[in-house]
Amino acid sequence: MEMPTPNPDVLRRKAAVLQRLQRVLPKDAVIHDPSETRAYECDALTAYRCPPMLAVLPSTTQEVADVLRICHQEGVPVVPRGSGTSLAGGALPTADCVILGVARMNEVLETDYDNRFIRVQTGRTNLSVTGAVEEEDFFYAPDPSSQLACAIAGNIAMNSGGAHCLKYGVTTNNLLGVTMVLMDGSVVEIGGAHLDAGGLDLLGVICGSEGQLGVVTEATLRILRKPEGARPVLMGFDDNEVAGQCVSDIIKSGILPVAIEFMDTLCIRACENFAHAGYPDCTALLIVEVEGSDAEIDHQLSKIIEIAKRHNPVELRESQSAEESAKIWLGRKSAFGAMGQMNDYMCLDGTIPVSSLPEVLRRIGEMSAEYGLPVGNVFHAGDGNMHPLILFDANKPGDLEKCEAFGAEILKLCVDVGGCLTGEHGVGIEKRDLMSHQYADQDLEAQMAVKDVFDPNWLLNPAKVFPLDASEARRKMRAAAE
């Protein structure tokens, strides 16, 4: 993976930059010793590593503003970091950058049940947002599998999704407002406890901008009342195509489950070994969950089961208890970890139109044989968001490169059938150079023009999202300006 050459001028001025940062931050909030900066050398895309020049851990919006102002004046690139759980390399440093971690900013600022929102500092983890409102039977809906660790800051940067977004939407649909610091240190407030933007929907473009437009320090999030109950049903099929058809039939029937998850044999086995959820051993497994009162759940599930039966499932089982439901979800949410116990893996995130599911799975199978690398498939079937997990051996020379090439081919296939490169993980560095497969030059220019407005010198997370050759002129302009 190519990254821009570090700016030697910035590296040379490390001591001066450090000194200025130490003046505005507490001593322990500035990390400069190479043995300590190493902790920030990668995120969850561990195949790529590079220790940053410095790392800072501000505690307030004011401190974030001070850091950005100084870096702006010094021409130092800044890579924002939530909890470092990005699977796309969104928080991967460059050797000449300052990592700005928001982990110390994890306070709940306001909870308001009458108006159904919570305001938090963005270093707070996704699950602990729900934790803060659970007492009143509320929850924060987006639920990425990394929710125990991932920060709201990263969720906003990547517009994270989760298993339940078929019903509740992704981060952007649950974000009401932000306090954001721009690269020049100015602070803007966008949105609030009211609905929908008054002017242009800047909030909409900030969410998912991968830390390239500003550093979001506070967020107003929509919270929802928990449903009375929820219950999953497991459906096993001996054919992917049939499973795909079953998903489509359920959706067409007028029932909207909160989640429809899909796993193939390899994932089923790995997850079963890990969570002992009682998954059937079959070609394709669907987990379909519905919500409501017991009677409502019974009613919806009976309809869903009726549809499933038409497709001759090899297994059809309703969860019998809350404990069993928890196990079923633990298995699913542990999929990446469980696969990781088998080997190194690369996790993809393309989305496809649901109708292309059988075709895409067949092609992935064929490519897997061609490349000689096994693939497990686990994904959100209701919305077509796939997560093929390619297994490889990082210690075997050439395996990573082969895996990257295979991954790129799968993602191109996703685009070619009418889908996209990434459904919820973000582009980061991982899919950066594939962007031109999905977008024409002028499409990328339109997006980069937005960054020009927010960060004219291209200092914030500059080597991400856009193909390096597409963003080169802009990044060079910055170097020339210094």
Next chain:
Amino acid sequence: MKPETEAELAKMVAGLNGPVRIAGGGTRGIGGPEVVIETLGLRGITLYEPGALTLVARAGTPVAEIEAALEAEGQQLAFEPMDHRGLLGTQGEPTIGGVVAANISGPRRIQAGACRDFLLGVRYVDGMGQVIKNGGRVMKNVTGYDLVKLMAGSWGTLGVLTEVSLKVLPKPETVATLAVGVPEVADAVQVMSAALKSPFEVSGAAYDSQTGRVLLRVEGGLESVAYRSQQLTAALSGFGEIAEVAQPADLWRALRDVRAFEGQDGDIWRISVKPTDAPDIAARLGADQTLFDWGGGLIWARVPGGIDLRDRLGAFDGHATLVRADAETAEALGRFQPEDAGIKALTQGVRRRFDPRGLFNPGLMG
């Protein structure tokens, strides 16, 4: 000017040498330059997959055509776009491009989301005459910046939409509406908050101060709606008289289109607020008539013509839009809430890059 294809439109825009008004069916009453680019020639549903809950249509496609196609499959536009014709006294055929450009969402916005939340992809012609695409036709897509949201609610000021792709949802089997009698706005907002805080999935919560009735909507399967209506009735019984209302579908269409204000004098404002602020803000409006939607989060106000409501409101969590006024008033007060300096710099910067010659609906959004 009425282009028949996207390519023709792009050529047309590239050749422009002065400002234009961008219009779909022209039903939203935005005013603006004499020269008009109408998108009505860009018409037709290009893809509809009920099993994938997605529909793609050219921008000039009438909303009615889309709703009919969805109806045939038992689906709908869940964000319930308002029809402005009655309120504004406009003629013409509302288009899907107009709905998207104005981010028009009705009562179900509180539960299902706004138009922008259902918008999956756009194609548009920018101010240089280039065709740009963003997003796509799949439900989850974080590939690059989300210009889709930016285009929704940009009122044609960033580009001329040519095609939109939308997530659609199943139409509920049945609808029930409960009416709760409460004379005061403050109590009404409390009732609505209580309903929206309940687990019974209320998909509409509105209050008409003239009738003194809170209306709560419950939708879904037959048994489920019966159960939830009953539970809600029990939960809210302390607030006042509760009864189920007949003919709920037309009732919610009337609320969506603010029919209560039709044919009445004065300016009409639409104010988005934090719901529990609504009573205090309503008191400061000095309005002749008010209607509350979105659990109190959306106030429709009818006030004597020419008054600057924003002056009366001062600073608040939200924004006020002037929806209906004569041209001079709209010009003098501005249709949209003025922005803080920091935000203004950003929005102007974005506008300058998308439409560097200032061609599209100039001045409409500041």
